[in-house]
Amino acid sequence: MYLAQFFKTAAEPAILKRSIKVSMIVGTILMFINHGDKLLGSGLDSTVIIKILMTYCVPFCVSTQASVSATLQARKKVAS
Known part of the structure; x- marks a missing residue:
């Protein structure tokens, strides 16, 4: 549920x-901190590209989890 x-x-x-x-x-x-040297030095390969994509996934997941938890908690308080 x-x-x-x-x-x-x-x-x-x-x-x-x-x-x-x-x-x-x-x-x-985060991408520039972690992978900026490879972007500027043209050292991109498929592994670096996957790591760059994952760099964007982490803050998305953290933000979503925090927003959903806060929203559900607020709705629970209103329903009580």
């Missing part, structure tokens, strides 16, 4: 929009 509610809430447009914004900002900063 909780997992279905979690994913339904995570799919809400406001949460998705917020998570994408956070991912773009934080992911870009």
Whole structure:
């Protein structure tokens, strides 16, 4: 039950929009910190590209989890 509610809430447009914004900002900063030398030195290969994509996934997941947890907790308080 909780997992279905979690994913339904995570799919809400406001949460998705917020998570994408956070991912773009934080992911870009982390990507330049972790992989900037390879980008500038043209040392890109498939492994680096996968790592860059994962760099964006982490802040997206963290932001989504935090937003969903806060939303569900707020809704639970209102329902009580």
